[in-house]
Amino acid sequence: MSKILITGATSGIGEALVHKYLKQGHNVIACGRNTEKLAQLTNHANSSQLSTLAFDITNTDDTEQAIAQVEQVDIIILNAGDCQYIDDAIGFDNKLFQHIINTNLIAIGHLLHFLLPKVSKHGQVVLVSSSVTIVPLPRAEAYGASKAGLDYLANSLRIDLAKNNIGVTLVHPGFVATPLTDKNTFDMPFKITSEDAAKRIYAGVAARKSYLHFPKRFTYLLKLIAMLPNPLWQRLVARSIR
Numbered sequence: 733m734s735k736i737l738i739t740g741a742t743s744g745i746g747e748a749l750v751h752k753y754l755k756q757g758h759n760v761i762a763c764g765r766n767t768e769k770l771a772q773l774t775n776h777a778n779s780s781q782l783s784t785l786a787f788d789i790t791n792t793d794d795t796e797q798a799i800a801q802v803e804q805v806d807i808i809i810l811n812a813g814d815c816q817y818i819d820d821a822i823g824f825d826n827k828l829f830q831h832i833i834n835t836n837l838i839a840i841g842h843l844l845h846f847l848l849p850k851v852s853k854h855g856q857v858v859l860v861s862s863s864v865t866i867v868p869l870p871r872a873e874a875y876g877a878s879k880a881g882l883d884y885l886a887n888s889l890r891i892d893l894a895k896n897n898i899g900v901t902l903v904h905p906g907f908v909a910t911p912l913t914d915k916n917t918f919d920m921p922f923k924i925t926s927e928d929a930a931k932r933i934y935a936g937v938a939a940r941k942s943y944l945h946f947p948k949r950f951t952y953l954l955k956l957i958a959m960l961p962n963p964l965w966q967r968l969v970a971r972s973i974r
């Protein structure tokens with residue numbers, strides 16, 4: 733049985749992943765800020781199978797202290813993230829931009845710094861990005877930029893970690909029903925449940941795939957749109973999101 737560390741384990745995709753890995757008999761270290769939610773997870777699980785770590789991934793000192801308690805891990809799933817939109821491009825919200833880049837990208841650098849030396853040989857790093865990086869969407873300047881950075885990080889890290897036999901899996905989910913998307917007011921085509929997303933991530937990670945994207949009917953459509961000439965895809969995206 734493997735030991736899996738999951739960030740963003742208190743909600744949505746991360747929480748569903750915790751349940752999936754526990755159900756398959758693995759040991760899980762569930763991370764998040766919400767201590768009540770972490771306690772709930774503990775109450776529902778076999779105590780020898782689940783441990784929790786409460787820390788804010790944007791606080792480097794807290795992250796270092798929390799990760800110091802971790803011994804060896806086989807798989808790290810860096811899933812915690814936040815999505816907020818730039819509603820007014822002219823009044824560009826620099827604070828929001830900084831917050832999103834910090835949470836979705838800079839914090840990942842700190843987590844990798846503290847965690848990578850603890851990942852076992854033949855272990856795996858899983859980075860949860862987003863299908864938003866396939867085609868840029870309006871209002872997603874901050875979120876999209878953070879996830880595009882994460883894509884590059886994953887693809888570059890994979891090359892460097894190959895000599896350590898550590899795999900890197902980049903994940904591009906489409907829309908998944910979670911508290912993060914509950915606040916969206918636009919149509920979210922082909923939205924899937926967090927359980928379905930967890931099932932797909934679990935299977936892809938077990939197969940040591942380097943890239944996962946789902947649901948395919950949505951991500952292939954995005955990939956097709958991305959191949960169109962710039963003015964065409966931009967008009968299409970603007971019209972479909974309105």
Ligand SMILES: NC(=O)c1ccc[n+]([C@@H]2O[C@H](COP(=O)([O-])OP(=O)(O)OC[C@H]3O[C@@H](n4cnc5c(N)ncnc54)[C@H](OP(=O)(O)O)[C@@H]3O)[C@@H](O)[C@H]2O)c1
Nearest residue numbers: 740742743744745764765766788789812813907908910912
């Ligand atoms: N839902 C989608 O449609 C979708 C699509 C593509 C990609 N994704 C990505 O999938 C990942 C999970 O999203 P989700 O939809 O499951 O979101 P969610 O339900 O809002 O969960 C977000 C998780 O991230 C944790 N988190 C956020 N900021 C944190 C911080 N500063 N420190 C520590 N933990 C923090 C939260 O934990 P606490 O509240 O306990 O801090 C929570 O467990 C994100 O990276 C998101 O960008 C989601």
